[in-house]
Amino acid sequence: MAKQVKNLDSKKISSDLFSLTYGSLVFQLIKDYENPEDVNKQLERIGYNIGLRLIEDFLAKTNTPRCFDFKDVADKIQSAFRMYLGITPSITNWSQGNDEFSLILDANPLAEFIELPDHLVNLRYSNILPGIIRGSLEMVQIEAKAWFMQDYLKGDATTELRIKFVKKLEDVMPQGED
Amino acid sequence: MELPTIIKMVPSVILSFHGLLMAFHGDICESYFNFFKCSARKLQHLIISLSNAAILKFKSILDKSEWDVVGCLQFRMSVLALVIVNSDNYPVFIKTRHDYDKSKMSAEENMNILYNMNATLDIIEERQGQNQNRDPYLGLLNQCESYKIYGLLSATRIKILLMVSTNVSVMFRDSEARSTLKQLYSSYIDVTTYNPFYCPGSEVQSKKLEELVKSVFGLTADYNR
Amino acid sequence: MLGTTVVPADYEIGKIPDELSHHPLPLIYFAGLNINSNQTHHYVWETFANKRAPDRTPMQYRLMDNDCMIPPSKQKKSTYDWYVPKGILKTNWLIKHLHEVPSVAVLCVELDWDDVNFNTRKQECVNQVEALRGQFINRSCRIALVLLQKSLTIPIEDAMTTERASNLCEACDINATSLFVLPYQDSQHFLGYIYRMEAAFFELSSSYYQQEMKFIRSHRDQLNKTNHGLLFVRHQFKLGFFSEMRQDFQGAIKNYKQAYANLMEIRSSLTNIYEIMVIAGFINYKVCRLLFNQNDPREAIAHFQKHINIFKSKDETPELEFEHFAWLSKQFSIFGDLFDAAIASGLVPGQIQHPGYYYYESALLAIKRQAAIEPFRERVQFINKDTALVLIEEALRIEFYGQRPWRPGCQSLNPLDPEKEREGIKVLQYHELVYINHSTLIINLLKDAMNQFKRNKCPRMMRFMTVLIAQQYYDVNDYPNCLTHLNQVLPFYRTEKWKQILVSILTTAFNAAYSSANLTEFVKLGFEFLSSWIPAELEFKKSIQESILKVLSLQSPLNLKNSEENIDEAWQKMFIEGTYDTQITIKMNPIVPFIEIKPVFSQKAYKWQENVHLKLYMLLNAPMPMNFDKLSLTFDKSYYNQFCNYCPSPKSSIDGDTNDNALLHFEPMVMKCFEFNFEARIEDYGKQLEITEITLFMNDNPIKVTFNWINENPSDNNKCFSHNSCFSSSPSLTSSSTSSISSYPPKFYHITPTLTTFLEPRKPIVDLSLVNASPALLHEMYPIKIVIENKDEYSIKDISLTIVKMEEAAETQTVSFILDGFPLALGTAQKLTESMIDPGTSLIKIVYLPISDLNSQRFMFSVLFSVNSAESTAISSGPNLLKEIVSIQAINPFNISFTTCTPLNTPSRVIRLMEPFVLKADITCLSPLPLELIDCNVELNQNIFHTLPYIPTTLNKLLRSDDRTECHFALYSESQITQETGLGVLVIRWKKSTTSNHNSNTESTEEDGCQINKIKFTLPAITVQNSYLYVETKLPEFGTTRESLLLTYNLANRTDDLLPLSLSLDKSDNFMFAGNCSVKFSIPAKSQSTQLFVLYPLVCGHVSLPKLKIILYPDTENPIDMDNVLEDIVPSYLLVMPQRKIYTPFEPIGNAVLTK
């Protein structure tokens, strides 16, 4: 049967591996903290820490110059999604101040086939994503907020990730939260 | 042929089969047929998740695709019961025609069918012992007066049983059962493995699976989400 | 057949009549034998008919007496044109040809060839033959003549015999081949004759049947399908039958199949459908049986399938539906029997092809049959029984198989008399209802099926059958039987967990228990039924729960199934008779739990004297609140049971409800938690503690119930008590159940129970301490005292020591330390010589570590030992490990400086060939601890020697910090050394002084044996110059004024040739001296000359001698002044004492001085 597996798409599998692992993590966290809110926090935190490291990889792979405005940042984030999640969210709903925008995820590889049980309606399953964004932006001296406006899992039409620019940071290395 | 209805009916086709869509406008160009020929298998899998009406509508094209639509429909209409059993023989998913339409099947019949499905595990366990031919698809497992039972046994000892009535005097090809079972299996895997909230050994409760099964029973799956 | 009495029960739909199931054999008649009177005849008959070995040709023999009448054959019609057959197969035809119409008639006469009056006897014989012929009216039956002869053998063919034989045949008009001779006295060959004859008879008979068949075929061409369809079938059937008679089975199959085909061609109508079905059944039976016998089961099965498929759908009027089902059912059971018979004779069944499935189908159809007749029950109440009976008997005597008794022989297609039909059908229904016991019929079929499934590896199918049987019993209100059967399979289906199935079984069982007022079962099943896992209306469940409580307090339950049958009475009766047990124990593991328990030890393991803390989470998933009176846990160590009984005031009960009387009160779907604390016994430490049972008691009713969970897989924590994950704890499951109970608390679901914990044994009380005096000194073997102190009550043993130099990989640890005087490698465990350390004592060891460099290093000392505690597990017998780390800072013990000097002890860097010089070592002690210098020696390079024969200098000298000491070495070099080379090394042997022992805490009774250490210092490097002249001075210690003394200079020529020199001694005011004050002379090579001077000191004190001046090669252009050399080697001062006075011996002052 080895042969058979060879020809099954190992890239797909390894991407599965991530989403499965992530799922197990979420489930474990739910066991640990019954309250979904706490779980959301945890996920965001984990995302943040990942972000801190991920940005290096991103900059290394795509030798990008410093962004000059937030639109630029948005594009970078978009391309990061393409790079790391294999999806290209659309950028919309810019605020007047161009300091706030939405990413619309038509598909979410993290939450494929997920159906939330009733007692977890408040769970933000993919909350790792905003965390990653916050973390990685912080590493390039941008303090930003990121959160889910809509979530497909909650029966919303789409999955909308909102990102808001807060302020520019002085060059200080942020420490990983715990 | 007004498009919106079709779109409502079979979005999956629209999504994955531009060809069909075109064919729908009436102008059926040869190139698509060749396309179908090469992707007959793909098409078949797709069709499994189609509503009957859709299939009939597409018949003209599908016929060209070396794939017998009527056979599929007859097969679906004669599906009596479907059971997915986990490695401990616990039924994580059971559907019988009774669940959809009480008129088509009495409660007693329903029970007997369940017992028979359950009893088929004997045969599977027998097969499990044998080492030759370890293809997951087991083929026809048992047959008696009123029904046939086809089976699939995965490497992880997931068992899927499909009961088809033989009262309908049609001879569908084995491939129907095969593709249906394979399709069910992969869908089962998706809804159970991707979803961390599913506790192994408990009943599968998934709209997505329900939809597929509904269409397997030849009942139009409703695609409104 | 006619005239035999029949009973209505004989009328059986689709039954295979005996004549059909009978195996056809060629029929042979014997005439002329009177077996009763004649011994010989009897013997002959017996051998033919009765003493039959299995290998004999299959035959059926009958004796015929003279008056027996063979049924005559009807005059065959010349034409069939106007003939309309009245039916397919006559009921009597088969019997006729099986038992009445012979193929061969054998006449036996006693007649020898050499009989004296042969001719008369011959005539008698002829008459007999004639008579015999007379008995067959137009039947072409073969005639055979057997002559029983006295002669011992068949006489050789002589003219007479042949002649007589031939005209005998002639007279009797039989073929010569039909004439047989049996010398019945030839006992030796008798059997042989018989067999041969038998074979011959068989030939005859089969030729007869063949002729019959030919005859049947002959008038086929006169028939036409339209009118004579029935005849086609009939004839074809007959052909089949005759082929069977002549044992031509393949032929038989062919013909029967053809017959079947023809039958199918007949247009079926309400009139003849039943007849067709019956005949089809017959033919199919024949075909299948033959096929099985011919070992072709596949074909048989295939034919049967075809047969069924044809008739499955053919159904008659609803009034007769039952008949159709009955017939179908019969078909299956018959086939099942055939199949089974085939298996009995060697056929191997498969898991999915064996009689079981056919019996099963048959049973299903039988059930349908029963259902089909039910509606007509009351309709046949008022029917004239007598007429009915008459008609039924008619049905049994009917002329053609499968025809209706009220219209025999009717084949017309024109509509039937509806009135008659209705009446007839009514009778059939009446018979079905009155004379057929369906449930026994069904149950028997199911039992057959069950056995088959059991035999053919289909356990589940078998259980299914059991369930169906139980259902039948239930339907006929045989509840006890129903329950016993269900209880057989319930355990299995519980573990199988197919919900719908289990629930339906439980429901039936529960109803049965309820209806039969079986209290125990009612309670058990009732409780099980309460579980939220079982989908049922909440109201119903509530009423069950209520009923259970009522029953426990000896009141009859609510009316659960609203049926008219009065169950209340049954209960009342039961209570009055007191036929119930007052103590019911319910094993909770296997059943669907209505209350779940998850025990959790707070820790995987508990330390020495730590309190064991146990939490018991409980969840009731019954519809209504429930109270219990007692809760008790059982452990594998019964001692602890006492702590875990119903605890007076549980700390936390999740719902916060803590009014004491409701302690064991549970609300549906509200998790409750009870906690237990207790201390472990000493002897149990080092062991596992395991919960073996949990029991809940419900005691305050006349009937007491205990609920008991057993830990089924000891020492497996993964499993919980409500072990099957699907019965408990999956929220998805409970939410799926229709009962609207408040949803399952996920918290409980997430709790993973732990049934066992470990009581960790205490660590032994043993100390390891290291004593060492810092600093360590470079290059010493540094002593470290290891003290292992056993403060425990047990002695310790198997002690081994490992010393590892840290921050250094194991493999690089080549250095070795010294223990008990043996060098041992670092990093390897070393077993200590001391076998054990007794309690309260301690073991002291000294190891010496090599100090190889000055920077600080850390050594880890680990001591492994095990405790000598065979008797108790409470202490961890080990190996236990103790670790200590010592870090060592080393310093240099000495500081040494060297100086080289002239013999005159004046430091000088210059060393000349063959001229002695002095090496001075100045040693300063840096160690804060006093050191003892044992000795101090030099190891010289070649060419350097000690001046005087060397004695090693042993200076046992104690040096305290900063003490200095010197040692000198007089040396000379024998060869010139131009570039600097080391002299050699200085070796100091030393040890730490023992005299002042710094640490007082360990009384150093045992030889503290500070190791003697060697330390080496490299000596300075020197050069050795060459020189011409060496001057040795001889002079007294001191001089005295005005006393002459002698001064001698020995001059040694170091060159290899004559050395001219001028020597002079300067004038001096301190001396007067005699000797030649200035001379010139030469000294031969390698020889010496001596110059003497007498000195007369004038002054006293430290006075300078007259200066000696030597110039070499004085009269050459480059003389060499020796001054600088002489300075080094010639003394230049002398101590001169004043002249001594003479005192008289009695000089008092001196004494006075002495006494001071």
Added chain:
Amino acid sequence: MIDEVLLDLLHIELVNTLVTPSSNKSELNVTELENVGHSTGYRLIERITKDSHRFKDELDIMKFICKDFWSVIFKKQIDNLRTNHQGIYVLLDHRFRFISNISSSKQFIELMPKYLAFSCGLIRGALGNLGFNAIVTGEVVKPPSCRFQVQINKT
């Protein structure tokens, strides 16, 4: 397609989040991390074997784990598989991805176990779903090479 980098980073976070000091401070409590691995492995194997034939026997399965299962996770096969044919298997990975990028200096050696727990869980889960109840332990031989021991309990 989700990039592998994310998995590595996630794994680090798993370790940081789920590994807690256990009752006796000396060793760490990796049960939760191991569980996460278990549930992941349990579900992953289901996907991997989707189209594969059923397995002949225990050894067949172990080979599958070492070849296919390992390579979809770590992009490399197990370097060496040994067994005593009594249900104990030793899997050697000379370059174990999850610790390959961690400094292998002394003070880290103690921390290594927690980087193996997840993978032990993966193996246990996979075997579990294939019907074998196993105990899986891992140890760092000499970074980055690791040894996993699988002990299959006959049930």
